[in-house]
Amino acid sequence: ETGVTQSPTHLIKTRGQQVTLRCSSQSGHNTVSWYQQALGQGPQFIFQYYREEENGRGNFPPRFSGLQFPNYSSELNVNALELDDSALYLCASIPRGRDTEAFFGQGTRLTVV
């Protein structure tokens, strides 16, 4: 186990709705990244938060947004859900410093119908 927990584990939403996914980082990790993993594909980088500020963003539209809290836990919000948003959403907790391993949670499986 990586000590990174995500909730909920599974979720079904209707197209057009909004969803919030949560990630609890490892203690002492001040950086969190979010990834989207479609079935049978590699994870795609959504964005990263460092000390409560967005630190970098991948090729995702603004309806994907996030928050990081003072305890370094994090949320991913997706508005106006589309069918193509169906995927496994992974958060990765990253220790202080560069060139380090990332500790992934088990993910939230989102299905949009």
Added chain:
Amino acid sequence: QQPVQSPQAVILREGEDAVINCSSSKALYSVHWYRQKHGEAPVFLMILLKGGEQKGHEKISASFNEKKQQSSLYLTASQLSYSGTYFCGTESNNAGNMLTFGGGTRLMVKP
């Protein structure tokens, strides 16, 4: 642009060796390797940095050819526990672990 992994899938018998390749069209700062078992989180294997530094688990070996923008992961004397999907994640600059992952290589080790 995402790196290209090869092969896409490989089946081994216990004790056999395998090589998984990762190739990028962009100059790379680092290559990160992860293994993901079905229904589980990706697990860190190794980081290879420009300049030759490596960080990772002792039983895993890998190479990074900076000039060719290629990395290879070497799995020797495979065990059943090696089964899973292997991903390489690349960074073109030292941005801080914002990875572009390849499509994965599915490895199955049979008894």
